[in-house]
Amino acid sequence: xxxxxTWAVALSGLxxxxxxxxxxxxQQTPDFRIxxxxxxxxxxxxxxxxxxxxxxxxxxxxRRLTINLSPASLPKQGSSFDLAIAIxxxxxxxxxxxxxxxxxxxxGELGLDGRVRPVxxxxxxxxxxxxxxxxxIVVPVANLAEASLVDDVEVIGAASLAEVAFRHGxxxxxxxxxxxxxxxxxxxxxxxxxxxxDVIGQRDAVESLIVAAAGGHHMLMSxxxxxxxxxxxxxxxxxxxxxxxxxxxxVASVRSLSGESVTSxxxxxxxxxxxxxxxxxxxxxxxxxxxxxxxxARASExxxxxxxxGEFPASVLDALRQPLERGDIEIHRSGxxxxxxxxxxxxxxxxxxxxxxxxxxxxTCECPPFAIRRYTGRLSGPLLDRVDIELPIRRVxxxxxxxxxxxxxxxEARERVxxxxxxxxxxxxxxPWRRNVDVAxxxxxxxxxxxxxxxxxxxDAALERGALTLRGYDRVLRVAWTLADLDERTRLEASDIGxxxxxxxxxxx
Amino acid sequence: MAAKDDLxxxxxxxxxxxxxxxGYAVLDRNWRCPQGEVDLVALDGDEIVVVxxxxxxxxxxxxxxxxxxxxxRARLWRLAAVWCRQHPDAARGRRMRLDAVxxxxxxxxxxxIEHLRDLR
Numbered sequence: 219x220x221x222x223x224t225w226a227v228a229l230s231g232l233x234x235x236x237x238x239x240x241x242x243x244x245q246q247t248p249d250f251r252i253x254x255x256x257x258x259x260x261x262x263x264x265x266x267x268x269x270x271x272x273x274x275x276x277x278x279x280x281r282r283l284t285i286n287l288s289p290a291s292l293p294k295q296g297s298s299f300d301l302a303i304a305i306x307x308x309x310x311x312x313x314x315x316x317x318x319x320x321x322x323x324x325x326g327e328l329g330l331d332g333r334v335r336p337v338x339x340x341x342x343x344x345x346x347x348x349x350x351x352x353x354x355i356v357v358p359v360a361n362l363a364e365a366s367l368v369d370d371v372e373v374i375g376a377a378s379l380a381e382v383a384f385r386h387g388x389x390x391x392x393x394x395x396x397x398x399x400x401x402x403x404x405x406x407x408x409x410x411x412x413x414x415x416d417v418i419g420q421r422d423a424v425e426s427l428i429v430a431a432a433g434g435h436h437m438l439m440s441x442x443x444x445x446x447x448x449x450x451x452x453x454x455x456x457x458x459x460x461x462x463x464x465x466x467x468x469v470a471s472v473r474s475l476s477g478e479s480v481t482s483x484x485x486x487x488x489x490x491x492x493x494x495x496x497x498x499x500x501x502x503x504x505x506x507x508x509x510x511x512x513x514x515a516r517a518s519e520x521x522x523x524x525x526x527x528g529e530f531p532a533s534v535l536d537a538l539r540q541p542l543e544r545g546d547i548e549i550h551r552s553g554x555x556x557x558x559x560x561x562x563x564x565x566x567x568x569x570x571x572x573x574x575x576x577x578x579x580x581x582t583c584e585c586p587p588f589a590i591r592r593y594t595g596r597l598s599g600p601l602l603d604r605v606d607i608e609l610p611i612r613r614v615x616x617x618x619x620x621x622x623x624x625x626x627x628x629x630e631a632r633e634r635v636x637x638x639x640x641x642x643x644x645x646x647x648x649x650p651w652r653r654n655v656d657v658a659x660x661x662x663x664x665x666x667x668x669x670x671x672x673x674x675x676x677x678d679a680a681l682e683r684g685a686l687t688l689r690g691y692d693r694v695l696r697v698a699w700t701l702a703d704l705d706e707r708t709r710l711e712a713s714d715i716g717x718x719x720x721x722x723x724x725x726x727x
Numbered sequence: 728m729a730a731k732d733d734l735x736x737x738x739x740x741x742x743x744x745x746x747x748x749x750g751y752a753v754l755d756r757n758w759r760c761p762q763g764e765v766d767l768v769a770l771d772g773d774e775i776v777v778v779x780x781x782x783x784x785x786x787x788x789x790x791x792x793x794x795x796x797x798x799x800r801a802r803l804w805r806l807a808a809v810w811c812r813q814h815p816d817a818a819r820g821r822r823m824r825l826d827a828v829x830x831x832x833x834x835x836x837x838x839x840i841e842h843l844r845d846l847r
Contacts, residue, residue: 247800
């Protein structure tokens with residue numbers, strides 16, 4: 219046997235491609251080369267594999283070894299191919315059983331002493347391998363919990379190269395496992411988010427938050443500092459419906475790619491709140507050689523919260539427009555294109571002006587008019603066009619006026635949201651949409667469920683007055699439907715449209 | 728120095744008898760020219776074979792074959808061409824080939840011989 223093969227996975231975004239790792243042993247002077255569009259880390263794999271094999275008591279054959287990573291035209295990056303390369307190389311001269319090796323996917327980085335080190339992106343890689351029909355996967359033992367989240371595949375955790383070779387039939391004494399490498403300990407806390415009942419005296423705002431959650435509507439909160447904007451936004455993931463299997467896997471995959479340790483599938487939608495000094499790349503993802511997911515990919519299936527939205531550079535906010543439109547983000551670099559999911563619900567919070575006191579009762583705003591214009595101007599235009607609910611938030615003026623039992627808890631709100639979503643799914647049966655925010659405008663206006671002229675009269679009036687654009691018209695209809703869903707009604711009423719209009723622009727019907 | 732040279736000489740002897748036993752005809756040994764030296768030139772059927780011999784007592788400082796790198800192979804090919812120019816009668820109409828033979832062992836009775844044919 220002079221040609222042996224095994225499998226590895228190359229990741230491009232969250233999409234994994236199965237890579238055929240071929241090793242050829244030819245009767246030439248000793249040499250070891252890797253071909254197939256690898257990056258720098260893959261070039262250095264030669265040294266790691268060489269030393270790891272020697273130090274594991276598994277010397278490589280002293281002839282010319284050529285490793286080909288196929289498909290050869292697909293760019294590959296990172297150190298996760300080390301283990302597959304070493305095992306394929308050892309199979310060329312029969313040190314390990316080539317049939318067993320060919321039926322297994324290997325992921326992992328090698329240390330010079332032969333230990334198998336953890337790598338990022340194990341979860342999406344295992345998912346891809348399972349989808350491609352592979353049934354047995356060897357992963358670094360430190361990534362075992364993460365890889366085991368995937369059903370229908372046999373996942374084996376390996377601590378050292380010798381252990382893997384032994385499993386494939388190498389004739390060596392199994393060494394003591396090396397001191398396990400600690401996984402990078404960045405873990406997104408799985409704790410139940412804070413409760414909605416903590417919010418005092420913001421009954422209207424809480425209602426709007428529930429509407430936003432029920433319809434998946436993007437939302438802008440505007441109010442003075444200390445009014446509770448951040449407090450409200452942090453409670454949104456807690457009232458959203460729990461993630462289904464597919465969404466939870468996608469969220470965990472992005473976390474795995476970001477280098478976090480994933481040990482269980484979290485059902486709580488993620489909340490990402492990047493600081494306003496974040497760059498475009500930090501937000502949408504990128505990098506020069508290795509393309510990493512940004513905040514919007516990590517917020518996918520959950521909430522992207524931009525606090526102090528007016529402080530974000532306009533270029534950063536504009537970068538959100540395409541992902542908002544498409545639900546994913548494509549990052550192009552020379553020779554490589556990567557796609558990450560970006561199905562997030564956008565929540566913007568802003569002060570009314572730089573000092574925060576503009577329009578606040580009992581406070582004096584000292585900002586010059588042009589400063590206020592510039593501040594709010596950052597948010598104008600195409601981005602605000604995507605926002606369905608604009609919510610002015612006032613400072614709380616009474617504490618303790620309402621008894622604690624009268625406030626909604628997150629559990630109650632989550633129940634209402636879930637019922638509203640179910641009702642929307644029932645109503646939208648036979649259409650491609652499941653949430654109100656996704657429904658096309660034409661279907662809302664002229665589809666089978668279009669409201670009667672008497673019901674939509676206030677809306678037509680606003681459009682005629684010029685208070686609303688046609689796109690705004692559609693947004694109001696979407697929010698109105700969410701209000702109807704929350705009441706579990708299947709017809710729109712005039713009051714729904716009135717309230718939706720008020721929530722969009724503060725326009726009294 | 729002398730011990731090393733003796734080992735090399737013993738290795739070349741061992742290879743010469745090994746090649747003869749394998750049906751090669753040894754044409755030349757330790758052939759020198761201004762560009763360098765060729766350990767062995769042999770005839771295998773219809774092919775002129777230029778043989779590089781590497782002898783080491785152990786693999787502690789690397790396998791002998793690892794010492795034959797791309798630069799060394801290029802030099803051997805150049806020497807092979809010079810040899811053919813100087814021996815037109817023997818070389819005419821024959822293909823040329825480069826072989827390497829590695830020997831590991833402290834003395835002739837313990838020699839382990841590895842023969843690589845047709846290096847590129």
